[in-house]
Amino acid sequence: MSADQRTILLTGVNGQVGFELARSLQGLGKVVALARAGLDLSDLGQVRRVVRDVKPSLIVNPAAYTAVDKAESDVGAAMRINGEAPGVLAEEAKRLGAALVHYSTDYVFDGTKDGAYVEDDAVNPQNVYGRSKLAGEQAIVASGCDHLIFRTSWVYGTRGKNFLLTMLKLGAERDELSVVADQIGAPTWSKTIAALTANVLAQSVTAEGQWWKQNSGIYHLSAHGSTSWHDFAAAIFELIDTRKRPLLHAIPTASYPTPAKRPSSSRLSNDKLNLAFRLRSPDWKDALQLCMAER
Template identity: 55%
Template sequence: MKILITGQHGQVSRHLQHSLADLGELCVLGRERLDLGQSGQILAAVRAERPDLIVNAAAHTAVDQAESEPDLAHALNATAPGLLAEAAAELGVPLIHYSTDYVFDGRKPAPYTEQDAPNPLSVYGTSKLAGEQAIQAVGGQHLILRTSWVYSLQGRNFLLTMHKLLQEREELRVVADQIGAPTWAGSIAHSTRQLIERWRDGQAGEWGVYHLTAQGETSWFGFAQAIGAQLAAQGKPCARLEPIPTSAYPTPATRPLNSRLDCSRLAQQWGVSQPDWHDALLECLAAQRQA
């Protein structure tokens, strides 16, 4: 089996390259080989490789930066996924694509299901929703996996930012009224492998949109507390944490207050589920200590 992965250095892509390595031949197309911002390259690149499966792990994920560069965000998050879907349909192969909790406005008091109507509040969320719609318009075999609050030991993310700031400062103010599920990129890659194996073995569920996040919920403040607790357990310095409302930490992009996603449909259809967010965090940090 030949698996084409778009993106090379992103959090999810790095873990995919490790998790999928023994499933077949991996063709990883980073920006040097395929610039998804150049739409004319996409169909030709996929046709040249003729993969058995496409996993789109590339995206414009700088949420605040997207507010000032909407054209680039749309090119990477909307136009490119649609063209990848066209290429996959042309070859008759599945496409796995990652989306986000930011397609919702966060006003629902309960976790969002796949049947809830999206209403993004930001350029990033709007562009990601347009990418979902572009894939759905093409049809074919596809999985759109909405995840949330992705972190890892590489790149730029909340875990690494907190790990640094908690050791540098005496006090740190963190937003406490946004609720969601921190989701380790390693868990996303492992779940993706499980989905590919189900498809390969003729046990695929329905194609379409699914939610894929860690189990449980917390706030950014609670996530920071968990990171700080691990630092303290290692005898490292740790700042005092102060909870604040979103209104006290303005950002260019508006975030949904409720980012909780109901992931039960993926478990029912495909038999795939994620660990609890806190357990996954411990697994991620254990990998750091072993490295």
């Protein structure tokens, strides 16, 4: 199907990734971008009605329940939005003959692997958020619809709630900050996720025949390289054009208890993505520099 014949239903347009996707998907079809007011994933009946009304040929779903710690005490909402709603989107996509792009997380892993996780590694989420996202993955696969599931990590950007904005706010208020130094992952700019997604989908538009059947599956999509939360914070403050920078203290996870347990290492290998679509993610430091310059 050519781009001018394609209707793309985009969820969560006010979120970090959804906001960027609304721009990067332009030119790939008619984008129907909806915020929570127009498509609330906690209302499964509404999800079905909206998909049937829009009749998209492609659904792109970055909307999610992302409050990792709150999910521990709000299990029903997290499972409905992250687990059940993607399954409903997938069922409706299958019924329409449409495809679904969905985003998952490094938190489906337990963090015990010595090295980067690949797509076929055993999943073992350690918190409700991770379990809810895994349930969404499984529901999509079980539906049999054409799909791309992109697992990403440590998402940040210039809007919403994320580590970057939290550090900038706290750094302006305090002289010293303590940041966890024994959790390792890849900070991934929301714009990187949107740009790589658009590049993959552009390939689907120009490809012949069975592109979706050949490429459906789970892919890791994160920035290149890895760091700790402490070193991520240090990199952020190095890019601030001001003399006032907080003194950072590296602390262990045990000194900063949270309701949800985080994996100690959630590095993701992007080799499958690179091989399938000839794409390479930018280094996390390079992306951070671009993001800070864009602010």
